[in-house]
Amino acid sequence: MSPANLPLSGVNVLDLSTLLPGPLATLMLAEAGADVVKLERPGRGDEMRSYEPRLGKASANYAILNRGKRAYAVDFKDPVERDRVLDIAAEADVVVEQFRPGVADRLGLGYAAMSERNPRVVYCSINGYGSSGPAVSKAGHDLNYLAESGLLGTVLDRTGTPALPVTTIADIAGGTYPALVNILLALRQAEATGRGCHVEVSMAQNLQTMAYGYVATHQAGGGWPRPGRELLTGGSPRYHVYPTSDGRHIACAALEEKFWTRLVELIGLDEKFHDDTGQEDAVIAALEETFAARPAEHWQRLLEGEDVCTVVVATWEEAMASGLVETSDSDLVAPPESPDAGAPTLRSPVNPHLRRDPGTAVYPDLQPMTEATVWREGKH
CATH class of the missing domain: 3.40.50.10540 (Crotonobetainyl-coa:carnitine coa-transferase; domain 1)
Known part of the structure; x- marks a missing residue:
């Protein structure tokens, strides 16, 4: 211009x-x-x-x-x-x-x-x-x-x-x-x-x-955030980072039920962990075990094209090659x-x-x- x-x-x-x-x-x-x-x-x-x-x-x-x-x-x-x-x-x-x-x-x-x-x-x-x-x-x-x-x-x-x-x-x-x-x-x-x-x-x-959600929860009488225990800070298996067998990581953000349902089916998670309500720590542990059993390349191929809001954590070189950076x-x-x-x-x-x-x-x-x-x- x-x-x-x-x-x-x-x-x-x-x-x-x-x-x-x-x-x-x-x-x-x-x-x-x-x-x-x-x-x-x-x-x-x-x-x-x-x-x-x-x-x-x-x-x-x-x-x-x-x-x-x-x-x-x-x-x-x-x-x-x-x-x-x-x-x-x-x-x-x-x-x-x-x-x-x-x-x-x-x-x-x-x-x-x-x-x-x-x-x-x-x-x-x-x-x-x-x-x-x-x-x-x-x-x-x-x-x-x-x-x-x-x-x-x-x-x-x-x-x-x-x-x-x-x-x-x-x-x-x-x-x-x-x-x-x-x-x-x-x-x-x-x-x-x-x-x-x-x-x-x-x-x-x-x-x-940046803390809008924490402030809103507090104003509604819900107290202040519990470190590492809230929905987006590590307390939910649906929003978590999981290691793979080769030292890489998976970033899972399958918050909505449709994404979560497809993800747990896709990766073969035991059905007893599909409903994470009330057993969040156990489901986190199960997902850690599941993702740690395979390398990042396996998960990359499996997740490719799937609507599950779950991806492999990219290196800078991978991000450049993908066009996102x-x-x-x-x-x-x-x-x-x-x-x-x-x-x-x-x-x-x-x-x-x-x-x-x-x-x-x-x-x-x-x-x-x-x-x-x-x-x-x-x-x-």
Whole structure:
């Protein structure tokens, strides 16, 4: 699609964030046509630039998350450079920051300072625990937010130990996506009213949405979840992971009766275990014995084409071969002079008809700040 016809064409986004939640949110804004300018500390820039493995001058992680943006080095503690940031923010539609609560204000870059210069600005703050309460200044990462929200302890292994999450759930589901939704809603409101606003995104607090079922059960008088004993956390044989004889695993999610009935017939489970009500542990044990008797390849062939919501847990190579995980060799993520310029990149969740040509998306070198405007020509 032509850049001028993209949904966020003409929207200026000033990104003061680092690492994952904020940069992933502004990546999606950039893919929908926004002009994203990222300000990073002088020298090293965003810490994620230094991660391994490398893709050209920066890490592959940084390249994937920051393609299509421009980056400038700024010392936020320098009064002259701080004032320059305020000048840039005066022409921004959106500002995203990821400092601990109160830090942006102390730097003179908080919502009050920016909205005084630009009443229409949508100012998004992403933080760990919110801007009030005893944990307001507490350091944290994804695992900490999951642990303190109660979610991490809902699934336990045989020793009673919580498992490490498969990805950064709090950062993305509690940070990136709520930030993106609130920014778009606030932009719509600013269009209608002429006034921007300050939206706050707390990663730990937003995990409550992920726990919707537990909250609903509690509100209905059902107590809080029993670790490893609820329908989706290990208490039901219909929603479980079972080992195979060759060290692989089967992911069973045959919750509905039609799927369950077909599954137990297909795998030859003893009829006394077909009705799992009241004997869940015994049925889990029977299924463990059944699946452990054969290798994953056997179960793959048996389950293929069957409507049973039960599959072999795929390796990355298998997922790529199946087409469920896709990358595009045309998505440039490194500067053109890099020998790795054509390396595959992250598949965008933004629909193709709503985003730019991925071939234009290169990640930015860190440039010095100049007196010239950082925004693309034609906006203001």
